[in-house]
Amino acid sequence: MEHPKTLLEAIKYFSDEQVCIDAVARMKWSNGEAICPQCHAKEPYYLATQKRWKCRKCKKQFSVKVGTIFEDSPISLQKWLPAMWLLCNCKNGISSWEIHRALGVTQKTAWFMLQRIRLALERDNKHKLGGSGGGPVEVDETFVGPNLQKMHRARRLKIKAGECGQTKAIVMGMLDRDLRQVRAKVIPNVKREVLQGEIIEEIEKGSTVYTDGYTSYDDLARRNYIHETVNHVEEYVRGEVHTQGIENFWSLLKRGLKGTYVAVEPFHLDRYVTEQIFRYNNRATKDNPLNDSDRFLLALSQVAGKRLTYAELTGKVPQRPEVS
Numbered sequence: 001m002e003h004p005k006t007l008l009e010a011i012k013y014f015s016d017e018q019v020c021i022d023a024v025a026r027m028k029w030s031n032g033e034a035i036c037p038q039c040h041a042k043e044p045y046y047l048a049t050q051k052r053w054k055c056r057k058c059k060k061q062f063s064v065k066v067g068t069i070f071e072d073s074p075i076s077l078q079k080w081l082p083a084m085w086l087l088c089n090c091k092n093g094i095s096s097w098e099i100h101r102a103l104g105v106t107q108k109t110a111w112f113m114l115q116r117i118r119l120a121l122e123r124d125n126k127h128k129l130g131g132s133g134g135g136p137v138e139v140d141e142t143f144v145g146p147n148l149q150k151m152h153r154a155r156r157l158k159i160k161a162g163e164c165g166q167t168k169a170i171v172m173g174m175l176d177r178d179l180r181q182v183r184a185k186v187i188p189n190v191k192r193e194v195l196q197g198e199i200i201e202e203i204e205k206g207s208t209v210y211t212d213g214y215t216s217y218d219d220l221a222r223r224n225y226i227h228e229t230v231n232h233v234e235e236y237v238r239g240e241v242h243t244q245g246i247e248n249f250w251s252l253l254k255r256g257l258k259g260t261y262v263a264v265e266p267f268h269l270d271r272y273v274t275e276q277i278f279r280y281n282n283r284a285t286k287d288n289p290l291n292d293s294d295r296f297l298l299a300l301s302q303v304a305g306k307r308l309t310y311a312e313l314t315g316k317v318p319q320r321p322e323v324s
């Protein structure tokens with residue numbers, strides 16, 4: 001069967017466990033040939049009935065899930081892969097309740113699955129934005145708060161009474177207009193050293209940076225950026241000088257958060273931002289006509305070397321560094 005193009009085809013295609021194992025193996029090992037995770041010996045035996053490999057050298061057994069976001073999960077790949085397809089391709093995201101109903105896992109399990117898949121969607125950014133060839137970079141920040149309407153009444157009342165501390169989280173975002181790539185993350189505050197620190201970290205010196213007139217951005221020119229500001233108060237756009245691209249990303253992010261996710265703890269917000277960045281940066285454009293299948297395969301190519309346990313997810317233990 002040809003590689004699936006639609007959700008329906010994907011569910012059919014991945015209903016065969018061996019097909020799932022082969023798909024993950026192809027992404028995990030070059031040519032899909034298994035290597036022992038313990039001693040790195042090649043050409044292990046394949047135990048077809050158990051769908052596991054056995055190392056010829058150290059005799060240890062292992063499954064294709066070892067060393068991926070699926071490690072230690074009792075959930076079958078026949079459920080993991082459709083869940084991944086859905087998260088990569090549903091424009092406004094998909095909630096754990098929808099996954100629960102669609103795939104027949106508990107809502108708690110679905111929540112955990114989605115958090116692990118979001119980990120796979122994270123990219124290491126090796127290059128800075130802007131710079132030679134890169135276009136101007138729009139920089140902006142936004143506040144994300146809980147959706148009071150959809151929240152449990154007791155919690156809503158607590159928030160209204162100011163008993164929950166800071167309820168709004170701040171997300172800072174940058175859009176390289178030529179690359180059409182967004183980067184965004186949760187930041188602790190909007191002080192000058194935080195905002196400018198992020199800009200220095202992510203944007204090549206000498207690039208053109210568009211921001212609003214917020215004072216925390218005010219000495220970017222001194223830091224070797226070509227800084228142009230947008231005057232939101234007077235509500236006009238000076239030609240190219242605007243931040244509408246990143247503002248468009250904010251509205252996608254907020255639509256996803258409001259429509260699909262009832263209440264996001266600030267602790268988990270970074271992962272939701274990552275998810276939205278993945279879909280935004282890999283959306284179909286005229287120059288880059290990606291489809292659902294491409295996005296899914298891209299995500300699948302990022303499952304290895306990443307793991308997240310329940311304790312790490314819920315903040316009980318610090319997250320360990322990625323394994324290679």
Ligand SMILES: [Zn+2]
Nearest residue numbers: 036039055058
């Ligand atoms: Zn071995």
